[in-house]
Amino acid sequence: MSVEIDKSKCVGCGGCKSICPGGLIRMDDNGKAYIKYPRDCWGCASCIKECPARAISLYLGADIGGKGSRMRAEISGDIINWIITKPGGETEEIKINRKESNKY
Ligand code: SF4
Ligand code: SF4
Structure with a gap:
């Protein structure tokens, strides 16, 4: 499991690097983020939620x-809209209200 970072969208804020609990993300010489240890990523998605440029x-x-x-x-307010793009191009969306994320 790993993330992909689209450098063309990255604005170099460093948020993903700071928040990754495993310290797996680095900044390159051009100030763009990249994942240095992709095989160590366990998919917590923290970096994805943190990125203001939606580059991850x-x-x-x-x-x-x-x-x-x-x-x-x-992300819009408390709503996280997870958008899954399948290999054939079709998409599926899952909306989560962060305020209700621990409700059962
Ligand atoms: S998904 Fe989690 S572990 Fe993987 S790179 Fe992002 S913050 Fe790090
Ligand atoms: S959070 Fe997004 S914009 Fe900021 S450094 Fe990481 S990939 Fe680039």
Whole structure:
């Protein structure tokens, strides 16, 4: 499992590097983020939620049944909209209210 960082969208804020609990993200000489240790990423998605440029997506590999889908987040207030793009291009959206994330 790993994230992908689109350097063309990255604005170099460093937020992902700061928040990654494993210290897996670095900044390159051009001030763009990249994941240095992709195999150590456990997919917590903290960096995805932190990125103001929406430059990071989570690669959903076969190990978790994702078959190569990619997941990104759009955040508006308390609502996180997880957008999953499947290999064929179709998308699926899952909206989560952060205030209700611990409700059962
Ligand atoms: S998903 Fe979590 S562990 Fe992986 S790079 Fe992002 S913050 Fe680090
Ligand atoms: S949080 Fe997003 S914009 Fe900021 S450094 Fe990371 S990838 Fe770039």
